[in-house]
Amino acid sequence: MKQRFASIRYRYIISHLNALFLTTVTILSILLTIYVLFSPNWLTSESIFLFIALYISLAFIFSFYVGFKSSGDLKERLDYLSVLITQFANGNYSSRVYSKEADELARIGNELNELGEKLQNQVKSLQRMADEKAELAKTAHKSAVIEERQRLARDLHDAVSQQLFALTMMSEAAVKQLESNPNLAKEQMKDVAAASLQAQTEMRALLLHLRPVHLSGDPLPKGITKLINELKQKSQIDFEVRIDEDLVLSETKEEHIFRIIQESLSNILRHASATEVTLNVTKRSNELFIHIRDNGKGFDVSNDNERKTSYGLKTMRERSEELGGTFTIRSNVNEGTYIDIRIPC
Template sequence: MNKRFASIRYSYIRSHFQGLFLTVVTILSILLTIYVFIQPDWLSAASIFLFISLYSGIGFIVTVYAGFKSGGDIKNRLDYLSVQITQFANGNYQSRLYFNEGDEMERIANEMNDLGEKLQNQVKSLQRMADEKSDFAKSAHKAAVIEERQRLARDLHDAVSQQLFAVTMLSEAAVRQLENNPEKAKLQIQEVAKAALQSQSEMRALLLHLRPVHLSGESLSEGLTKLIKELQQKSQIDFHLTIPVDLSVSVTIEDHMFRIAQESLSNILRHSNASEVKIMIKERPGELYFHVQDNGRGFDMEQERKTSYGLKTMKERSEELGGVFAIRSNIGEGTYIDIRIPC
């Protein structure tokens, strides 16, 4: 309630009331001065009271109406400015404001329109730079392959190799305990199965990175459909892909979005323990919208943002295209990724 009465509309009404109060006090002072010192026949205490009462009543009505009307006009125009700022924050730089009052608000609207045009030009420049970077990346493919192999070798050593070593040790211990302590052997075999399943998930995620980085002539729809079918056959996760067949975006955007999808699916296979994943890509007016959702165990965003290489890579790829990257996750509530690319 306090916030409502603190709005600009009620501020205008309060300022009008202050003006009415000062006017009534001034008129009353003048009339009382004339009544006391001059004492004309036409002026009496009753006429003063009647005049002030009528003036206050009519002034009250006019004040409320005028304050509400003028404050409402300003509020509506400020709301338009607020919506425009929100549009810019969401990457819609084509939105424009048109005021014809010729005051300061029109000047601010024109400056915001100029800002939107500059941001739109910057997005085009970023996408043009991304095209140039894509051409350069193809020429440097060999160096990238070597670096990726080194990273995969590191991951194999740090994750899969250690897990396989643990599987070996647990298996040997279970064999020794099989005759003397079958119950303990059963628990150790269960640990073996759990470790093997984790190693399998790690291997699937690593193999996902061995796929081609570029679509190699395929469309984004075709490439993602093949990728999802392959993962569907090799894992217990239920994938749902929604993407238009006739998606019309540049090759650079397709390559970046395909790589972002690979990275997000790799994170899901490794860490989420999810049973269902939804991927949606669709064209909206002025933007390409990409959404990934899983029902996994989620994570602490503050901690993960500082350590996750995959999240940083996805965010950087989105920003290279002038896009907006957003992620939401809570422990036990899954993870949601939203990306908006101007196009």
């Protein structure tokens, strides 16, 4: 009920009644002043109060009627504006309101029409940008797939293919020397065994690259644990792993961190010849710390000629920087490799 009497129509009626009250008080004051000062015969106290009573009765009815009728057009136009705003709120930016008058409400309606047109154009622009972004994402994905295939093909050719060719040559040489020089044949077979072990390590590293980039719905600690357990079964490396189980990260960060760790373990398998690997993933204050260490043969960090290793390190550094973090690597020949990554949470 309170809301109803607060409407524009009843405010109009109340304004007319206020005018009636002020007019009545003014007329009554004038008549009483004339009566007191001049006391004319035609003006008596009874006639004054009779006149005021009759005036109030008629004026009240007229004020109520005129206020109710005159506010109808204003209320209708305000309702049109309210409906237009509701349409905009619901996303229907093509709605418009039209008025023949040239007052303030008509100006507000025209401004709302212009606003709706601008919103409609912005929606079209956003949709066009979304389509363009989707096309760019598809193109980038295709380029990334092609680049990854080319890299894997290059690695297969440069590493595994050449090792298999060497195995074939050494095996044929050992067979020829088996009867005439058994000792030489034995040494050559040892070389065959070592080369086959190296080829097997290369293949495991390449298969590690072919794993899905995402975590398949698993949280980061569980995904890393699965990866380490798989590598324990397929290699002779002793892993020491410490991961905070209560890590809460966004899906994008988890995938990037998982891929960084995957890349580092692949590099260790292929190049380090390590027997021990330490992996720590801990959260301190507002930063995530990732520490990866191996006791392998190491390398000269300033030497960029080792193309295969530097490619993996470059990818890890780029992923770290995409997350707003820092990537630090320390390594020396025959002293192992240390990688420290700090990512803000």
